[in-house]
Amino acid sequence: MRHAALIVAAGRGTRAGGPLPKQWQEVAGQSVARWTLQAFAHLDARVLVIHPEDRARAEAEAAGLDTRIVPGGADRAASVRAGLEALVAAAPEAVLIHDVARPAVPRTVIDAVLGALSGAPGAAPALPVTDALWRGADGRVAASVPRDGLFRAQTPQGFRFRAILDAHMAHRGAAADDVEVARAAGLDVAIVPGSEDNLKITAPGDFARAARILEDRHGYTARERI
Ligand SMILES: Nc1ccn([C@@H]2O[C@H](COP(=O)(O)OP(=O)(O)OP(=O)(O)O)[C@@H](O)[C@H]2O)c(=O)n1
Numbered sequence: 280m281r282h283a284a285l286i287v288a289a290g291r292g293t294r295a296g297g298p299l300p301k302q303w304q305e306v307a308g309q310s311v312a313r314w315t316l317q318a319f320a321h322l323d324a325r326v327l328v329i330h331p332e333d334r335a336r337a338e339a340e341a342a343g344l345d346t347r348i349v350p351g352g353a354d355r356a357a358s359v360r361a362g363l364e365a366l367v368a369a370a371p372e373a374v375l376i377h378d379v380a381r382p383a384v385p386r387t388v389i390d391a392v393l394g395a396l397s398g399a400p401g402a403a404p405a406l407p408v409t410d411a412l413w414r415g416a417d418g419r420v421a422a423s424v425p426r427d428g429l430f431r432a433q434t435p436q437g438f439r440f441r442a443i444l445d446a447h448m449a450h451r452g453a454a455a456d457d458v459e460v461a462r463a464a465g466l467d468v469a470i471v472p473g474s475e476d477n478l479k480i481t482a483p484g485d486f487a488r489a490a491r492i493l494e495d496r497h498g499y500t501a502r503e504r505i
């Protein structure tokens with residue numbers, strides 16, 4: 280087996296709100312989690328890391344997508360570690376670590392990350408910051424901040440499997456993402472072009488944005504699909 284997808288889905292989606300954690304809510308006719316798993320259906324293997332209470336729902340959403348489901352941990356890094364450990368026996372050459380909450384990740388982004396791994400042990404998509412940046416204090420602009428060289432990080436963040444497994448096992452403390460863990464272990468991470476479509480559903484308004492992107496891309500509306 281060559282390329283595996285590790286989808287982290289053990290979060291509770293508190294900022295997004297709603298009756299269920301965001302990954303189990305529906306956008307454009309099916310759950311966020313199913314859209315995300317389908318985006319990686321062409322890879323050789325998939326691991327979905329979940330909260331233990333969500334197993335029945337996860338099994339239903341992953342039906343037919345040849346996905347191993349494993350319990351995650353208290354924070355994102357712990358969930359990634361659980362997913363990496365589940366892949367040890369399969370020993371893929373590369374693993375793409377992705378937020379379940381990014382259901383509209385384009386195929387071009389996935390391909391760019393995989394392609395860049397031939398030249399670096401890590402690769403991740405990002406978008407350059409284009410707006411002016413300020414530091415604020417007490418509701419007032421306190422300073423302008425140079426935006427040169429700043430990027431908005433996305434997932435999937437891809438790595439040679441052994442390298443990121445070792446990096447996660449050695450890592451202590453919190454990490455914003457897997458690039459931070461990789462860099463702490465001395466791994467070089469290439470930046471590849473991200474996409475505005477690859478939004479992370481974080482706040483309630485993001486469901487509608489994700490639905491618009493998926494409906495435009497797939498040529499139907501949620502109503503037609505049902
Ligand atoms: N213990 C955790 C926490 C987060 N995640 C995953 O990490 C990704 C990015 O996290 P975020 O968007 O912050 O999701 P939540 O933690 O679910 O959101 P919130 O902070 O609003 O509760 C998500 O796919 C989430 O499911 C995870 O697998 N395990």
Ligand SMILES: C[C@](O)(CO)[C@H](O)COP(=O)(O)O
Nearest residue numbers: 378432433434455456457479
């Ligand atoms: C990994 C990540 O998606 C990169 O943008 C992000 O750091 C995780 O989400 P959070 O909102 O920072 O918890």
